[in-house]
Amino acid sequence: PALVTVSNLAHKMSVKAADVIRHLLTLGVHASINENVDYDTATLVASEFGFEVESAEQSEQDLLPTVRLDRAEEMVSRPPVITVMGHVDHGKTSLLDAIRETHVIDQEAGGITQHIGAYKVKVPKGELVFLDTPGHEAFTAMRARGAQVTDFVVLVVAADDGVKDQTIEAINHSRAANVPIIVAVNKIDKPEADPEKVIRELSQHELIPESWGGDTLFAYVSAKFHQGIDEFLDLILLQAEMMELKARPDKRGIGAVIEARLDKGKGPVATVLVREGTLKLGDAFVAGIHYGKVRAMLDHEGKPVEEAGPATPVEVQGFAGVPEAGDVFLVVDEERIARQIGEHRQQKIREHEAAIVSPASVDELLARM
Ligand code: GTP
Ligand code: MG
Secondary structure: OOOOEEEHHHHOHHHHHHHHHHHHOOOOOOOOOOOEEHHHHHHHHHOOOOEEEOOOOOOOOOOOOEEEEEHHHOOOOOOOEEEEEEEOOOOHHHHHHHHHHHHHHHHHOOOOOOOOOOOEEEEEEEEEEOOOOOHHHHHHHHHOOOOOOOOOOEEEEEOOOOOOOHHHHHHHHHHHHOEEEEEEEOOOOOOOOOOHHHHHHOOOOOEHHHHHOOOEEEEEEEEOEEEHHHHHHEEEEEEEEEHHEEEEEEEEEEEEEEEEEEEEEEEEEEEEEEEEEEEEEEOOOEEEOOEEEEEEEEEEOEEOOOEEEEEEEEEEEEOOOOOOOOOOEEEEOHHHHHHHHHHHHHHHHHHHHHOOOOOOHHHHHHHHH
């Protein structure tokens, strides 16, 4: 089988060997810099860095994989993935509802909108993906695991309440994740609303609107009365345009678990946001310490789908166990490999649990290996 050394693989991708080793560990593979990894493992690690591994099989002797970066012409535009954050009761859910109500095109799907923690909205100028209620913890967990799924954050601040603890927390989380922030000043319909005060308070956190000489995008809305929603959506689309978001649909699916649960009838199910590539029915995958094969996929409206491309949230069935929010979701060649990686990770956890008393996350354990 085709083999490549860790150092060669790192060299071809122009990344540090230590980073490759770290990624290998999260896949349950211990390899030092001069050791070989096989084709499948190399593919898996390379995909994490945005590379694809091709086998250069011109001659019998030349079975070493060649590594190439995704080509510009293979990349296609994808919708932005937006996380809505803000202080409790400032109107995050209402704002999302207002967007949905004003712009839901697929009305025929009927009243039963399944809650999968993420949804796609079609607006006349394009598509938007919103992460519904990931909560700060899930956001942080995802960031800690390197599963950056959000392109930018919409920070909702109630005009009658101003900047509060969780507003500041949300700012800090976004900054730490290096994610741009768009401000939505909500509840402007209220008599007590004081948008100027909100601006003053936010400017202390370096969020300054253009009208005040800054470069943060601000929208002023009333989620309750659907005021300013179109202008707000225009801002979002403007931000997305500036970021020129692209992904390659024609490779194996890579994504992140947004939320997961044990369903009485379906077994373990998870909302997966596909980041790159296309996830297909029947694909074998690994997610954290769990693995499986995609048995069924439902879109955000609960409709069965056969595949999901970049920036698509889907509910996935077919996990051997319940994964965790923030787990990286990777398609692998075969179920055998998926099982091997999953079981290896599980074994590592058991070994460490036997050795230490306090339970720790996969990441902590892997970091210590
Ligand atoms: P949590 O998820 O609990 O953190 O709250 P949230 O940020 O999702 O707020 P939610 O949308 O549930 O709104 C909280 C309350 O504010 C509800 O009673 C809404 O009706 C009200 N509300 C939301 N937006 C507006 C608005 O634009 N104007 C007015 N007057 N009330 C609003
Ligand atoms: Mg809410």
